[in-house]
Amino acid sequence: xxxxTESNDLARYYRAADLFVHPxxxxxxxxxxLESQACGTPVVGIRGSYMDRIILHxxxxxxxxxxxxxxxxxxxxxxxxxxxxxxxxxxxxAEERLSWPRVFERLFYIYREVQASYTKRS
Numbered sequence: 001x002x003x004x005t006e007s008n009d010l011a012r013y014y015r016a017a018d019l020f021v022h023p024x025x026x027x028x029x030x031x032x033x034l035e036s037q038a039c040g041t042p043v044v045g046i047r048g049s050y051m052d053r054i055i056l057h058x059x060x061x062x063x064x065x066x067x068x069x070x071x072x073x074x075x076x077x078x079x080x081x082x083x084x085x086x087x088x089x090x091x092x093x094a095e096e097r098l099s100w101p102r103v104f105e106r107l108f109y110i111y112r113e114v115q116a117s118y119t120k121r122s
Contacts, residue, residue, distance in 0.1 A: 014039035018083050021075060025049040025066050034098060037090035044078045046071065056093035057086045 004010045014020070020036035022045040027033070030051055033043045037056050045051045046063045061081065063074040096102070 010035070011039050014041050017041045019044060019075070019078055021045070021071070022049075022051055023071055027051050030054040034094060037087070038094040038098070040084075040087040040091040042078070042083055042086040042090055044071075044074050056090040056097070 001013070004013060014036050017036075018041070020033065020041050020043045022033055022043060025046055025048075027050060030053075033045070033051055033054055036043050042057050043051070043055055044062060045055075046066050047059070049066075052059055052062065061074055061077040063070040
């Protein structure tokens with residue numbers, strides 16, 4: 001598959017997948033995992049990679065080690081689970097916690113706190 005530049009196409013690809021596999025241990029922001037979950041596709045990866053901090057469904061089937069064998073076992077275990085249910089839960093939580101209105105609500109709260117703190121010091 002070629003690089004996808006259209007957000008609607010990318011969302012369609014995420015939704016068409018049963019499972020998103022993130023085989024790396026380094027990720028800057030984890031946007032691919034968040035996008036996948038927002039589209040209802042659960043994610044598997046490697047424990048302790050910092051990806052586990054942004055996963056909104058349970059991670060009991062995540063790889064314990066950064067090896068191809070461990071990741072392969074993880075994928076097999078994950079595919080035996082109810083992936084649509086996991087994906088639906090992750091999608092709901094992504095919307096509740098990380099939608100743009102929610103993000104801006106938190107951002108403006110921080111701005112108000114900083115402004116109040118600055119005003120008190122002046």
